[in-house]
Amino acid sequence: xxxxxxxxxxxxxxxxxxxxxxxxxxxxxxxxxxxxxxxxxxxxxxxxxxxxxxxxxxxxxxxxxxxxxxxxxxxxxxxxxxxxxxxxxxxxxxxxxxxxxxxxxxxxxxxxxxxxxxxxxxxxxxxxxxxxxxxxxxxxxxxxxxxxxxxxxxxxxxxxxxxxxxxxxxxxxxxxxxxxxxxxxxxxxxxxxxxxxxxxxxxxxxxxxxxxxxxxxxxxxxxxxxxxxxxxxxxxxxxxxxxxxxxxxxxxxxxxxxxxxxxxxxxxxxxxxxxxxxxxxxxxxxxxxxxxxxxxxxxxxxxxxxxxxxxxxxxxxxxxxxxxxxxxxxxxxxxxxxxxxxxxxxxxxxxxxxxxxxxxxxxxxxxxxxxxxxxxxxxxxxxxxx
DNA sequence: TCTGGGGTCCTAGGACCC
DNA sequence: TCTGGGGTCCTAGGACCC
Numbered sequence: 001x002x003x004x005x006x007x008x009x010x011x012x013x014x015x016x017x018x019x020x021x022x023x024x025x026x027x028x029x030x031x032x033x034x035x036x037x038x039x040x041x042x043x044x045x046x047x048x049x050x051x052x053x054x055x056x057x058x059x060x061x062x063x064x065x066x067x068x069x070x071x072x073x074x075x076x077x078x079x080x081x082x083x084x085x086x087x088x089x090x091x092x093x094x095x096x097x098x099x100x101x102x103x104x105x106x107x108x109x110x111x112x113x114x115x116x117x118x119x120x121x122x123x124x125x126x127x128x129x130x131x132x133x134x135x136x137x138x139x140x141x142x143x144x145x146x147x148x149x150x151x152x153x154x155x156x157x158x159x160x161x162x163x164x165x166x167x168x169x170x171x172x173x174x175x176x177x178x179x180x181x182x183x184x185x186x187x188x189x190x191x192x193x194x195x196x197x198x199x200x201x202x203x204x205x206x207x208x209x210x211x212x213x214x215x216x217x218x219x220x221x222x223x224x225x226x227x228x229x230x231x232x233x234x235x236x237x238x239x240x241x242x243x244x245x246x247x248x249x250x251x252x253x254x255x256x257x258x259x260x261x262x263x264x265x266x267x268x269x270x271x272x273x274x275x276x277x278x279x280x281x282x283x284x285x286x287x288x289x290x291x292x293x294x295x296x297x298x299x300x301x302x303x304x305x306x307x308x309x310x311x312x313x314x315x316x317x318x319x320x321x322x323x324x325x326x327x328x329x330x331x332x333x334x335x336x337x338x339x340x341x342x343x344x345x346x347x348x349x350x351x352x353x354x355x356x357x358x359x360x361x362x363x364x365x366x367x368x369x370x371x372x373x374x375x376x377x378x379x380x381x382x383x384x385x386x
Numbered sequence: 387t388c389t390g391g392g393g394t395c396c397t398a399g400g401a402c403c404c
Numbered sequence: 405t406c407t408g409g410g411g412t413c414c415t416a417g418g419a420c421c422c
Contacts, residue, residue, distance in 0.1 A: 037390080070390050072422095085422090090387045131393085131422040225420045258396085287391060327414085337389070341416060377391085 008139040008159045008182055009275060010124075011189035012166065014116065015177045015198035017133035018073040021112050022102050024175055026057065033078035033099040035062065038069030038089050042101050063097030065089045068289055072104055076198065109133075112174050119173035120166055128186075128275045136186050137166070138275040156182070156203060163201055187271035188213065190222045209269040214241025221266050228255070228263075243267035280383070281323065285331075286313045287377025293335040296369035303376065307364070308357055310378040315353035318380060324349035325380035328359035332367055333375035342366050349384050356380060 014020070018036040023029055026044070042060035049056070062083075069089045078084075081096035092099070113132045120127055126138035139159050143149065147158055159182045170178050179200035181192030191213060192204040204212060218240055219229040235254065237243045244267035251260035265271070288310065294303055318324060328350075329343030342363035350356060360378050 066387090068388090068390075072390080086389080088388055088390095091389090094387080133422075223420070227419060256397090282394065283392095285392065289390060329415095339417085343415065345414065375390090 005140060005155055007184055008142075008155060009184065009186050009189045010137040010139050010159070010163060010166070010180055010182045011186065011193040012120065012135050012137060012170075012178055012180045013193045013197075014133040014170075015179060016073055016075055017112075017176070018104060018109055019075045019078075019102075020176050021109055022105075023075070026059075026102075028057070029059070029100055031077060032075070033081055033083075033096055034075045034102060035071045035078050035083060035089075035092060035096075035099050036073045036102050036104050037071045038065065038067060038101060038103060040103055042103055044102070060101045061097065062089065062093040062099040062101050065093045065101060067291060074099075106132075112176065115173045116170045116176065116178070119169040123165055123169055124162065126275055126277050128277060129279075136189065136275050138277075139163075139182060156205065160201070160203055163203075167199075167201065185269075185271035186273050186275065187222065187266055188269050191216065191220055194220070206269065210241065213269060214239060214244060214267075216240050218243050218267070223262070223266060228259075231255075232263075240267050244269075281321065282383060283327075283379055283381035284314055284317045284321070284323065284325070284383070285329075285377060285379035286310045286317070287331060287375055289333075289375045290373070293372035293374050295372050303373065306376055307360065307378070308353075310376065311357040311360055312353045314378050314380055315351055315356055318351040318383075318386070322386050323383045324351040324386040325383045326350075327379075327381040328356055328363065329379040329381065330360050330363040330367075331375070331377035331379065332364075332369075332373055334371040335374050336371060337374070338371075339375075340367055343379070343381070345382065349382070349386075351380075351386050 019034050022036060045058045047056050071083060071085055071087050071089060071092055074084050078096060078099050081099065083092040083096050109132055117127065117135060120135065120137060124137045124139055124142045128136040130136060139162055142162050143158060144161055144165055163180045163182055167178060167180060170176065177199045179193050179197045181189045181202040181204055183189040183192050183204040184206050188204055192202045196202050216239060218224050218232050218237055221240060231254065232243060237246055243263060246264060248264055251263050255263060288306060326349045327343050327345045329341055331341045333339045344359055344363055346359060
């Protein structure tokens with residue numbers, strides 16, 4: 001009798017996804033520091049020599065960028081200059097003025113996203129979407145054609161072969177590289193896929209946790225964000241290993257029963273969550289940050305215009321996806337970065353822009369507009385199929 | 387020169403109902 | 405006169421993730 005097959009979960013993360021997609025169409029940028037972010041304005045400019053027909057592209061540089069954009073993705077060459085995801089472009093321009101700046105082209109990234117996911121699905125059909133550039137893959141029981149169905153070989157070795165095949169299939173389908181880790185669960189696979197980037201392949205067994213996971217900063221655990229990490233640090237828990245040996249009562253005291261218990265489990269590398277192959281959206285929203293903060297009094301016309309436009313876009317998104325929702329909400333961020341939300345629940349679900357606008361207006365009226373407004377957003381939740 | 391846009395999940399209090 | 409629990413829905417805010 002053979003032993004029960006261990007659960008094998010892979011996490012696949014595309015390397016510098018948006019930037020890598022851009023390098024496919026602008027190969028002349030390979031090897032250069034490139035960042036993706038900001039608005040539509042800094043589109044590359046193409047000029048064609050009328051005599052030779054040669055096309056030359058001129059790219060925007062980070063230097064001189066003025067605005068509120070942030071970096072969504074940076075190439076590894078740009079990261080080496082000290083800039084990276086979520087950094088304001090103004091700050092990035094100080095650090096890496098020579099870096100090339102490209103606007104994001106989400107339609108294009110979504111197309112590549114579909115391609116790499118389809119390529120993975122063809123080999124291992126049980127995948128969980130984790131956004132545009134990463135997925136979990138359940139590799140339990142997955143075999144390649146060359147794997148003998150009867151052979152009692154090591155499932156971990158089979159998983160390594162499958163992971164290699166996935167990487168090859170993704171490259172074949174997209175021309176892009178990715179990093180994959182295989183582990184006993186999602187939590188460990190997620191941490192491990194980051195250990196060997198880019199183009200990585202990591203196999204992490206339970207026995208490897210003390211050596212490979214415990215030395216890492218606690219922040220590397222998916223679910224420990226900046227707030228929790230700072231609190232943990234203040235309690236003397238800097239690494240995952242230190243957290244793994246913490247007193248459960250102390251964690252409960254500072255983080256609550258649920259999160260406290262989870263922190264300990266996570267640090268010990270335990271995670272029973274299944275790979276979820278199907279899910280329904282819970283909400284659809286649109287929001288925008290203004291180039292300059294707007295005054296409720298002086299910029300009333302502009303605000304109304306944007307407000308109606310956001311409602312129309314949300315309605316269009318709902319229609320395209322085939323949903324209607326009952327809960328209509330608004331979100332405001334003021335110049336001091338304070339964020340407030342208001343929502344209201346309708347009798348019946350809607351996907352109509354006019355109805356959404358009407359409900360959103362009633363929400364907006366419940367907010368005191370004493371400060372200038374930085375961001376305005378509209379959301380529809382409690383979705384059902386239209 | 388601060389800090390995007392699209393999401394999910396959790397908590398907590400109050401209303402309301404049984 | 406005083407006093408139950410449990411369950412669900414709604415709303416607001418916040419942490420976190422990609």
